Amino acid sequence: MKYDVIIIGGGPSGLMAAISAGRSGAKTLLIEKGSKLGRKLAISGGGRCNVTNVLPDDELIAHIPGNGRFLYSAFSLYNNYSIIDYFESLGVKLKEEDKGRMFPVSDSAKTVVQTLIKELDVYSIDSRLNTKVEAVDYGEQQHQVILEGGEKVECTSLVIAVGGKSVPHTGSEGQGYAWAKKAGHTITELYPTEVPMTSKEKFIRDKVLQGISIRDVELTALKPNGKPIKTHRWDLIFTHQGISGPAALRISQYVVKALKKFDVDELTCSIDTFPDESPESLSQKLIKASERQPNKAVKHLWKEEIPERYLLFLMDRTSFDPMSTFHHLEKKKVMELAGLMKDFRFKVNGTLPIEKAFITGGGVSLKEIIPNQMASKLMDRLYFCGEILDIHGYTGGFNITAAFSTGHVAGMNAAERAIIQY
Template sequence: MSRVVVVGGGAAGMMAAIIAGKRGKEVILIEKNEKLGKKLFITGKGRCNITTDKDIEEIIKNITTNANFMYSALYTFSNYDLMKMIEDKGVKLKVERGGRVFPESDKSSDIIKCFEKYLNENNVKIMLNTKVTDIIDFKGKIWGVEIEGGEKIKCDSIILATGGKSYPLTGSTGDGYYFAKKLGHSIIDIRPSLVPLIAEEEWVKELMGLSLKNVEISVKHKNKIVYKDFGEMLFTHFGVSGPIILSASRKIIDILPQKVEVLIDLKPALDYNELDRRILRDFEMFKNKQFKNSLNELLPSKIIPVVIKLSGIDAEKQVNSITKDERKNIVKLLKEFKITITGTRPIEEAIITAGGVNVKEIDPSTMESKIVKGLYIVGELLDVDALTGGFNLQIAFSTGYCAGLNC
């Protein structure tokens, strides 16, 4: 019986181990943490956005790097296959905004328990609290692994599923890149993706904790809009975060350190003229009040002092003496609320890692290395990444499945 060692017990590693086990292989799953699926546990704020309900062509559109590499894997094991696999173990799923799929219970632990059941059913041997220190190859073919303490485990194939460099507390510390490079693979520049952004403006600190729903953002570079999104965002002590900002960050990391601006449309449901009429109506209602007390119907209270400051209009000014030009400036400010991005938070705070093992060196239908026979590389280690919404986990599961099927 041939032996497969899977290094890393995250989404891709567990899937690979299950499928290899199902095929009757002797499978050893090695995880350096004290439990499996540690990163899976915290995804979707602990609710686990397991996948998306979008069709494969839509998934491909949401993959920002090397999307074509994923065609074969996604058609071999689709998001619908994944959902069926999970529901077959009694875990009910639900679909939320943007096609995001979650367990009905909102507990990521239910997903991990489901995969643990599959691992046990398929006789996968699990070694927790065990660190792989070396991958041994001989004449361009896999020989085995060495674990901490010097013990060597011989095997016929290795599936490398150690994750990227984001969230190092979950065990993603970049070991896989080291192993892949040592075995002759080239690594495309590693950088944070789906990461909070740092703003130049000092006033963002005043907005810390403010969450905005149903806003539209536009990313502007060299006077051109290069990205747009609609949804929810959050102000932090250093800048901005939240779903639409994280997705925008994937575009922004490729532009920095050049100047990038994020324009927030605080009222996307109204065009400039409609918003002007709306403000005029509010001003009519509050005509005897001061400007600082006239925006409560229009904006969250936390943002009002900042809007007043940026408008350049005296906060004490009577509403009935605000000029048409001043009002037009307020409209522009609310439709193009500008933040200048100077950088990203560190890779440790990123949801995923951009860059990784060059996919030209990997067979897209099997995930086997073209350099070392018997070596399979899956999940976040690959230079493939996507926007938020369950797409990155689907990449992990589909690539893990292909490796398990072909090892």
């Protein structure tokens, strides 16, 4: 069987590439080694599917710290608003939530996945599930995809959309890097991003704070000399291994790089639980809260401001009696506690492995990719899209936006190149 375009990988970028190729008039085949298409889409956004983010292009790219600037060309052809228009034109109503995140009104990722699968039928796109690609052979006039069992399928243009090495149960096991290398491509160093961080601190090992979630904190990773590397403001959760939640996930890539750069086993992180308060204004706030109910123990009053277990933990660190009342408050002690609420420092020693990360850092070198086509500079009629490329963003709809955008551009150009070939 001969196709104009074959796409390997049925994730978000592969689905979009297939639809884009089919819509451009190419006879298209989508190959997926798993039993379902869109598996990573189905678990994104906690199963609700964070389809994209409505931030303007410049801010969108700032939230893609892994080579986001490379995407300006792709976004000029197909950006976040193109994604919103596309899904709404297909009857998938979207809603905006905090920090610009866009979700389907149904709150179900299945809505998004099923809509894309239906689009495959609209454009008569063939799809083969449970089909493992063993090898890829590149040729001057056509490429050949060799399937498990020895079956060979030919195409004029080939799109590789198999993802990175993160979340392997969705099918992303890094197999595409070998096919890229075979075409002469460089694979930049792979590392985990958007991944929970680990710590050997006694309070972590003893699970003192496990399960505690703190909303709207500033988390800062510090260099060995104490200077900040990066700060992110969002929610944080303590785990039995360290810290997770959006703030921790966003900081993780900077910790991975800094541990290697400074050749150290641990780095210090700082949590500011009250980013909008100074230590002085926070201590005054605590004192005034106690003054309003002078006979009540402060632990009962201040837990309105901060999770009780975390409050008691910080009180213990400063030898502050949680049963103190306003009548016995020492201003110096309150200041000390406020200081710790503003700057609680602890050591992290790394992250969970790349397989546990949401996103893979590194991938096919962008120096070897034409940005407005997603085409290889080294092999004619070869295209890449999605996470296999050396592009990564923060959680919040940024990676899916990059996947849909690069997928659309890759599929469209693969189709045009295949049809021109004739």
